[in-house]
Structure formats: C-alpha cells, structure tokens
Amino acid sequence: MSRSPMRTPLTATALASALAVAAALLTVWPAPTAFAAASATGPITGVGGKCVDIAASGTANGTAVQLYDCNGSAAQQWTLGTDGTVRALGKCLDVTGQGTANGTRLQLWDCNGSGAQQWTAESDGHLKNPQSGRYLDAPGGSTANGTRLQIYDRNTNAWQVWHLPDGGTTPPPGSCTPRLGSGEYDTPVTFGGKTYQVRVHVPQRAAGARLPLVLDLHGSQSTGPGQLTYSNLAPTADANGFVVAAPTGVVPSGSGYIWNVPDVTPSGTRDDVGFLRQVIDTLTDAACLDSRRIYATGYSGGGRMTSALGCRLSDRIAAIAPVAGLRAGRPDPADGTRPDPANCTPSRALPVIAFHGQQDGTNPYNGGGDATAWHYSVPVAQQRWASLNGCTAGPAVTQVATHVQRSTYSACRGGADVVLYTISDGGHTWPGSPYDNGNGKVTHEIDANSVMWGFFQQHPLA
Structure with missing residues (x-):
C-alpha cells in the first residue's frame, strides 16, 4: 500500500517569511x-x-x-x-x-x-x-x-502623470487635483491675447494637497529659466513643499529681458503687474495653490519688480523678499533721495524681508545710480515700508554672522515685520547662490533661500 510523503511542519518564522515575499511581489507598483x-x-x-x-x-x-x-x-x-x-x-x-x-x-x-x-x-x-x-x-x-x-x-x-476625465466624481472638501504634475517645465499663461511660457518647478505632493507659490523674478537682461538656476530655489522648494514660478519679463534687453516696473520702465509694453497676477491665477488652478500662501522674490531688476508687486498686489501676495533690489515706489521726482509717497500704496500691511550687499555697484546700498529706477538708499526703502506697515519698534540690529547684520522693524500692523539683511562684503549677488555672476562677492554666511522661506512660513495672507 502506498504511503503519502511526510510533510515538514511550517514554523511561524517560515510562514512570516513566505508572507513577506508574497507581499513584496504584490506591491511593486500602484494597482x-x-x-x-x-x-x-x-x-x-x-x-x-x-x-x-x-x-x-x-x-x-x-x-x-x-x-x-x-x-x-x-x-x-x-x-x-x-x-x-x-x-x-x-x-x-x-x-x-x-x-x-x-x-x-x-x-x-x-x-x-x-x-x-x-x-x-x-x-x-x-x-x-x-x-x-x-x-x-x-x-x-x-x-x-x-x-x-x-x-x-x-x-x-x-x-x-495624466489627469483623466472623472465621470463626475466629487473630490473631498478642500482637496484639489492638479493638472501640473511634479517636475520642472514650461507651462502656458495667456494674458492680453498672447500666450507666454512660464518655467515652473513643482515638488512631490500628498494627494489633494494645496501648495504655496514663490514667484522668482529674474534680473535685467536675464530670463525666468536663468533666474531659477541662479537663485537655486528648486532644492529649497523640494525640501519644503512649495511651487516656484519663474516667468520672463517682456522688454528685450541685451541677451534677455527686463520687467515693466510701473512708472519706471517706458510705457507701451505689457502690464507686468497684470501679467504676474494672471500667472498667479493660472497656477492657482493648474497647480492647486494655497491662495493664502503666495509669495514673491526677485533679483536686481526682479527685486524692483517684486517691490512693485508689494505696492500693487498686496491683495494676492502674502509677503515679498527682494534681493539686491528693495524699493518702496519710484524715486520722488521732487527729491530722488526719498520714495514718491504716491507711488506705493498697498491695500494692507505687507511683510517684507530683503537682502543687499554694501559693495553692490549696480544698485548701490547707499543710493545714487539710476535716477529713475534707484537713487534713494536701501535703508530708506526699509524705513518707508516700516512706515507703510505702521511699525512702532526698531530698527533692532543684530550681528548674525561676521559680515552680515539683520535690522528689524517690528510691532507692525498685522505682524507685518520689515527685515533687512545687510552683507558688508557682498556684491550685486544672491546670498548662498552656488553661482558667481561676476558682480562681486557671493556670501555663504547666510542662505537667502532658507532665510526667506522661514520668514514666508510665518506670514500667510490673513
């Protein structure tokens, strides 16, 4: 009579191992x-x-x-x-x-x-x-x-990554399904009957999450993609979960473009305040942005444009961070050593953080330079923003590194502090940038990206 073969008992350890292998085989990709x-x-x-x-x-x-x-x-x-x-x-x-x-x-x-x-x-x-x-x-x-x-x-x-027709399904309250997936690429923005390509960098996100936006505006004779490289904001965006948009100005200049800063750039070109509002509107939908956390930074001419956005788009932008370009309106035609008080009238107190080198030969820290675009000093610009924000304390000065001072106006309306980082040996440069643009020393005693993002996080739009 034949006999059945003997079976070795399955131990708990062997069973657990077999189940783990099976689970691994079933979870290689999303179902x-x-x-x-x-x-x-x-x-x-x-x-x-x-x-x-x-x-x-x-x-x-x-x-x-x-x-x-x-x-x-x-x-x-x-x-x-x-x-x-x-x-x-x-x-x-x-x-x-x-x-x-x-x-x-x-x-x-x-x-x-x-x-x-x-x-x-x-x-x-x-x-x-x-x-x-x-x-x-x-x-x-x-x-x-x-x-x-x-x-x-x-x-x-x-x-x-593709977004398919959903057959009428309803997303959970407050969630959002973006049309723009993670990565870096150009996306179209239509304004004034024309379509412009805007470079965006989108980090990985949790499903349904709305993300902050940081506008990153280039300096004169540059482009949006060039600025995204120079500022090196993408790694900061990936680490902290915000979208970066780096649009390009409209006025041809040298090998790039300049921004149409209101009452500074010759008229007859694209309304760049309106255009940048449209960039925000377009990306709010396409990239699922958190409308309370829209911020702007920019370098040189982009810093001046960022300042203009603070004056004219404070209903949309929660805080600004000009680099080598802090302004508070155009120079007063009657006295260029001060801002024109009628040229910057934000609708609310706006938090401001700025960075500027004292050895800047393009936009001089102590004023001078272009009589229509610059002229009054950076500390005067900071003081004017403190006045606009109703600040009652400051400036309090702190030495944060060997060549870096921080001055702060506080006790402002709505907590809208005004902060300036002054780099004594810094040129016309972006603090912490890995690139030498040939415009003087780039300090690495502070990193503008991490400092400004910390400030932005503390100042969402009310």
Missing part, C-alpha cells in the same frame, strides 16, 4: 483601476498643462496623437470606455503596429479589440498599456505643441 463604471468624457491633461490631442482633428487611421494646448475641441475629448479603450472622434487610442518597445508612438485607429487599444489607469496618474507593460509618455518631458506621444517604461517623471 491598476478600471475606468468608471459609467464612461467618462473630457480632456486628458499632462505635463505643462497640455492636452492629449489628435493632430489636425484628423480621423484617418494612423493620425498622430500628440500633446497640444488645451482648446476644448472634439479632438481633445476622450471617452474612457468600460471596455478599457480610450476613444475620440469615433476611434481608439492605439499603439502603432501592436508595438511593445520603448518609444513606440501612439496613433488613432479603428477600434478592433486588440491589446494595442487597452489601457488601465493607476492610482498615481499613470496610464498603462498592459499588452506592452509600458506607459503613456511625453518624450523627454517636452511640452511643445505637436510632441508625439509614445509608450515607455514606467518612471516617476512628471511627463507620465
């Missing part, structure tokens, strides 16, 4: 989810706030599927079918030639039930083609109109 039970129709948005689009609204088999400015056309209205298809203009989103290799392009094709037309949504915004095991992808994160979409290995880049 795919089926599309809504009732099909949903609408745009699919991705990197740069752009939409998945059918080229020229074509309906022929093989028509390219691309990234393009969202425009509400039928070529951007996608239906998520309960059968796993993604359809527009009566046809299906299709992987060309049933391809499975990285870089295989997407096209429009007659719906035929093949694996090349099957898609599953994952909980973190990735859209998978199960037949290939690869994901909807914008090559290299390009946001240019006409960028041909493809499939590619799953990764954590922003250009694989």
Whole structure:
C-alpha cells in the first residue's frame, strides 16, 4: 500500500517569511483601476498643462496623437470606455503596429479589440498599456505643441502623470487635483491675447494637497529659466513643499529681458503687474495653490519688480523678499533721495524681508545710480515700508554672522515685520547662490533661500 510523503511542519518564522515575499511581489507598483463604471468624457491633461490631442482633428487611421494646448475641441475629448479603450472622434487610442518597445508612438485607429487599444489607469496618474507593460509618455518631458506621444517604461517623471476625465466624481472638501504634475517645465499663461511660457518647478505632493507659490523674478537682461538656476530655489522648494514660478519679463534687453516696473520702465509694453497676477491665477488652478500662501522674490531688476508687486498686489501676495533690489515706489521726482509717497500704496500691511550687499555697484546700498529706477538708499526703502506697515519698534540690529547684520522693524500692523539683511562684503549677488555672476562677492554666511522661506512660513495672507 502506498504511503503519502511526510510533510515538514511550517514554523511561524517560515510562514512570516513566505508572507513577506508574497507581499513584496504584490506591491511593486500602484494597482491598476478600471475606468468608471459609467464612461467618462473630457480632456486628458499632462505635463505643462497640455492636452492629449489628435493632430489636425484628423480621423484617418494612423493620425498622430500628440500633446497640444488645451482648446476644448472634439479632438481633445476622450471617452474612457468600460471596455478599457480610450476613444475620440469615433476611434481608439492605439499603439502603432501592436508595438511593445520603448518609444513606440501612439496613433488613432479603428477600434478592433486588440491589446494595442487597452489601457488601465493607476492610482498615481499613470496610464498603462498592459499588452506592452509600458506607459503613456511625453518624450523627454517636452511640452511643445505637436510632441508625439509614445509608450515607455514606467518612471516617476512628471511627463507620465495624466489627469483623466472623472465621470463626475466629487473630490473631498478642500482637496484639489492638479493638472501640473511634479517636475520642472514650461507651462502656458495667456494674458492680453498672447500666450507666454512660464518655467515652473513643482515638488512631490500628498494627494489633494494645496501648495504655496514663490514667484522668482529674474534680473535685467536675464530670463525666468536663468533666474531659477541662479537663485537655486528648486532644492529649497523640494525640501519644503512649495511651487516656484519663474516667468520672463517682456522688454528685450541685451541677451534677455527686463520687467515693466510701473512708472519706471517706458510705457507701451505689457502690464507686468497684470501679467504676474494672471500667472498667479493660472497656477492657482493648474497647480492647486494655497491662495493664502503666495509669495514673491526677485533679483536686481526682479527685486524692483517684486517691490512693485508689494505696492500693487498686496491683495494676492502674502509677503515679498527682494534681493539686491528693495524699493518702496519710484524715486520722488521732487527729491530722488526719498520714495514718491504716491507711488506705493498697498491695500494692507505687507511683510517684507530683503537682502543687499554694501559693495553692490549696480544698485548701490547707499543710493545714487539710476535716477529713475534707484537713487534713494536701501535703508530708506526699509524705513518707508516700516512706515507703510505702521511699525512702532526698531530698527533692532543684530550681528548674525561676521559680515552680515539683520535690522528689524517690528510691532507692525498685522505682524507685518520689515527685515533687512545687510552683507558688508557682498556684491550685486544672491546670498548662498552656488553661482558667481561676476558682480562681486557671493556670501555663504547666510542662505537667502532658507532665510526667506522661514520668514514666508510665518506670514500667510490673513
């Protein structure tokens, strides 16, 4: 008579080990989810706030599927079918030639039930083609109109995060689903009938979270991307969870642009106060911003523009941090050693923190320089902001490092302190920047980014 083989008893340790291995195999990627039970129709948005689009609204088999400015056309209205298809203009989103290799392009094709037309949504915004095991992808994160979409290995880049039609589901109260994923890229902002590309840096975020924004304004003859590099704000944003937007001015100058600072730059150009308000409005929706925590900083001419925003956009901006450019309005035409009192009239007390080198030869700490754009001294600018804010104490002066003093006006309306960091050996530079711009010494005794962010955190908009 045959006998059953003997079984070794399964110990508790062995059982725990087996369960751990099984769990690891089940949690490699977020689980795919089926599309809504009732099909949903609408745009699919991705990197740069752009939409998945059918080229020229074509309906022929093989028509390219691309990234393009969202425009509400039928070529951007996608239906998520309960059968796993993604359809527009009566046809299906299709992987060309049933391809499975990285870089295989997407096209429009007659719906035929093949694996090349099957898609599953994952909980973190990735859209998978199960037949290939690869994901909807914008090559290299390009946001240019006409960028041909493809499939590619799953990764954590922003250009694989897509926002799908939700079929009418309602998000939890106070939460937000951003159209802009994490990463750094250009996104369009339309103002005055024209569309401008604005460089943004978006950190990783918790689902539904609204993030603060810091506008980072470039100096004269530079650009937004150049300023984001020079200020090195992106690592601070990643560490502290805020969005950085680095737009570009409108007036051509040298190898870049300058800002249209009100009553300083010649008229007849873009209204940059209005434009920057539009940047805030656009990103508040697209990047899910916390409207109580909108801040501005800027360097040199960007510092002057930041100061102008404090004068004219205090209803939207919670606090400002000019670097090498603190102003409180234009110089008084009757006496250039003081600000024009009629040129800076904020609607509320505005917290201000500023940084300036005493060896600055471009925007001199003690005044002088350009009679229309500069002229009065930095301490006079600080004093004027203290007067505007109704401060009754200060300036209290503290030596915070060998070459750095901090002066503070306090006991201000609404807690709107006015703080100035003076760098005795500093040039026309950004404290803590890793880059030498050839305009004098860059101090590393303080880091402007971490200091200003600490100040911003203490001053949300009431």
